[in-house]
Amino acid sequence: MDERSQFLADAAAQRKERELNRVQTETTLKLQALARGYLARKKFVSAVRSTTSEKFSAFVDLEKSEKVLLSNDEVLKWSRLFLRILRLPDDNEVLALLVPDTSYFHWTPSRVISDIISTIPQSLMYISGNRVTENSLFLASNEHKPLISGQALNALFSILFKSVKNDENLLPIFISHVLTCPAIVVHLNKANLDNFLNSELFDRCLTYLRSSPELVESIEPQKTINLLGNVIHLGYLDEETVKNRIVDWTWVIGLVMAQCTEFAVRPGEQSSHNHWHPIFGHYRLPIDPKLWKKLGGGSSSEPTHTAELEKDIPPTLAAIVCQLYMTALSTMTNMKNEIIAGICREDRTLRQLWSYLVRWGNQGRYVSSSSTAPSPLNAALSLMSCPQSLHAAPLMLFADAAAIVISILDEEELYERAVPFALEELVHIARFCNYFCFRAVWTGYVDDRSSDHGLFASIHQLCMVLHVRDSRRSFVNDPKFWLAPDVKSSILMGEFEKKTPRGVLLMRRMSHLVSLKERMLLFRKFVSADKNSNESSATLITGLDEAGIDQDGVFKEFLELTIKKVFDPALNLFHSTAAGVLYPSATSSVHEDHLALFQFVGRILAKAVYEGIVVDVQLAPVLLAAVRFFIQILLDFVVCN
Structure with a gap:
């Protein structure tokens, strides 16, 4: 390296060293300033606290001073x-x-x-x-x-x-x-939360709400859901208060939930002026977008009033708790499955609830007539005269929960593992539901308008679920088990032919009360009457019967060939499962007029039934349930898998 290069290198090194010293000096001065400022502020705060403590040290009690x-x-x-x-x-x-x-x-x-x-x-x-x-x-x-x-x-x-x-x-x-x-x-710190729980203020709030329900009615509906959430949250945190005041706590929650649904839209009343609520579904009032913007997006229940039955027989704790769950189910319809899943998380819950209902009915305190023997059936029928009674809540909750649980069980769980009921208990439950539904309609407690809600609707749903399961694989082992008790089938069919309200309602909602053979004879009788009414007044010329062994001749052959063609999987309107049952093809839309073809198939089958011609077609249970508007259970879909 020559002299000039050496000189330039030394000058650069010295310049770099001076720059580094300057940066270090500035950093040191800033750190010193920060440290001195912190120490000065700390000293000042300590002096203020010491002075304040000194001035107030003797002033700690107004009475003593x-x-x-x-x-x-x-x-x-x-x-x-x-x-x-x-x-x-x-x-x-x-x-x-x-x-x-x-x-x-x-x-x-x-x-x-x-x-x-x-x-x-x-x-x-x-x-x-x-x-x-x-x-x-x-x-x-x-x-x-x-x-x-x-x-x-x-x-x-x-x-x-x-x-x-x-x-x-x-x-x-x-x-x-x-x-x-x-x-x-949620926003409170531990100190505030502990002070709140230790002050017994939550207990006082429950007492005030129980004695002054008009306060809940005066709160805006949008804020009532906030009150509900806070009361439930405090109940989980203050378990001791809830244990001592369980009746008041459940009563307050039921009152608040009933108030929440005041502006809920009932089924069939939806319009463009309604708003979607993440919990209550369609709502008449707009929701706060700031509060619910992080959530994705029922039927209402009127506030329950105690009937005359409660004046003589106060509701039990189980009835109050069940009423709370029923209010939650009717209020939060979008969360019904989640609530039922929580109730039935343990199999013993339904068994214990059924045992409670049996004991409740056998007490005889709920039977209106002294000549009537005490039983769960008679006690349940007595509740039909006071549908708003809290005593009906355990029965409705049991029916709703059992219907959902039994409909999703497979055969191994229901018949072999006996979950959640033993087969003997299942027989008693089925008999209770069948007898209750029949007598409620036959004695006039239920009409066509009131059959879709309330206690009857819950028990009827469970009854039909049990009937479908028994039709698939019988657990009652009695061919006359589902027939109408104490009334002959001829009387029922006579009521139906006379078009009486109870006869029409029973045959429409519980046709299994009449044996299949008698129902088929009644159906053929109606078909014959319909044919006679459709005949014109022109002269009828009767010729020879069509050729054929079974006297159906060419027309039957036409139906059989047509049905065989439309149900052929090669046509791609229907597919066949491994068990040989038929269900609509998911790719049937390859035909431009596939919907018209399905309509044609339905008319062909209807014509065969109308003419009394038997056709060999095995449709999937899920398809039959959909056509008949019946409850579809999980096993129906398993068959089509």
């Missing part, structure tokens, strides 16, 4: 003066410093500060409590994320909680404006 605070009226006079001279920009900074200081529980004068803080908000709550709470805590927690920090939200709740803790007059304001905040319990 014989000092008296100003009255509320005097405080209000001074507060008006403070509001006139208030400087918002500067005082907001002071307020921002005051709010975090309310959570410093380790201060020496914390007891005095707590007394002051609990006294001041009481006046504010009495003056404009509704406006203050509604515009602060509710708006702060109404977003998916709180608008303010968790510390500020907890400080605000702490101020409100301390004012309500010892004042019963503020309890309705606390319920209607604090417990209606969305998921307020």
Whole structure:
């Protein structure tokens, strides 16, 4: 390396070293400034705390110090003066410093500060409590994320909680404006939550809601669901209170859920003016987009009123709890399967519920007539005169849950493993359902308008599920088990021919009460009458019968050949399973007029039935159930798999 290159290299190295020294010096000065500032602030804060503790060290109890605070009226006079001279920009900074200081529980004068803080908000709550709470805590927690920090939200709740803790007059304001905040319990820190649970305020809220149900009716429907969620959440956190007040807790939840469905749209009333609610389905009121924007997107139940039966026989705890579940099922129709799955998570639940119903019926307290023997059947029939009774809730819940569970069980679970009922119990349940449905219609408790809801609808659904399962594989082992009890089939058919309401309803909803042979004879009788009514008044010329061994001749051959052709899998209208049953092909749309072809097939089959011609066609059970509008069980789909 020559002299010039060496000189340039040395100059560059010296320049780099000077730059490094300069950066180190600047960094050191900044660190020193930060350290000195931190130490100075820490020293200042310690001095302020020491001075405050020293000034308030002897002032910890108003009674012992014989000092008296100003009255509320005097405080209000001074507060008006403070509001006139208030400087918002500067005082907001002071307020921002005051709010975090309310959570410093380790201060020496914390007891005095707590007394002051609990006294001041009481006046504010009495003056404009509704406006203050509604515009602060509710708006702060109404977003998916709180608008303010968790510390500020907890400080605000702490101020409100301390004012309500010892004042019963503020309890309705606390319920209607604090417990209606969305998921307020989730946002509380451990200190506030522990103070709330230990103060027995939740117990007082339940007592007030039970004694003043009009408070729930006065709350906006959009906020009622928030109250429901908070009451349930607090019930899980405060198990001891729920155990001691289980009746009041379930009653409050049922009342709130009934209020939630006041604006729910009933089936068949949907319109373009309704709104979709993630929980209640179609709703008449718009929902808050800020609160529900993170969720994906029922029938209503009228508020239940106690019937005269409850005046003499108070409902049991099981009836109250079951009524709560029934209200949940009718309120949250979109979550019905999830609720039923939770109830039937353990197989013993349904068995215990059936055992309770048997004991309940055998007590004889629910039978209206003294000449009637006590039994679950007679007790259930007596409930038809008071459909809003809480005593009907366990029976309806059992029927709804059992119908869903039994419909999804396979044969191994139901017949071999005896889940959830033994076969003997299943026979008793089937007999109870069949007898109940028949007598409810026959004695006039149920008509065509009331047969689609209430206790009858629940038990009838279970009855039909059991009948379908028994038709597939019998568990009753009695060919006359499903026939009408105490009434001959001829009487039922006579009622049906006379078009009486009960006869038509029984044959339409429970045709199995009449034997299959008699139903076929009745059907052929109606077909003959229909043929006679369609004949014209022209002269009828009767010629020779068509040739053929079975006297059906060419027309039957035409039907058989046509049916054989349309059900041929090569035509791609129907496919055949391994068991030989037929179901519609998923690729039948390759025919341009495939829907018209299906309609033609239906008319051909109907003509064969109308003429009394037997055709050899084995349709899949799921297809037959769909055509007849019957309940489709899981095994029907397994057959087509």
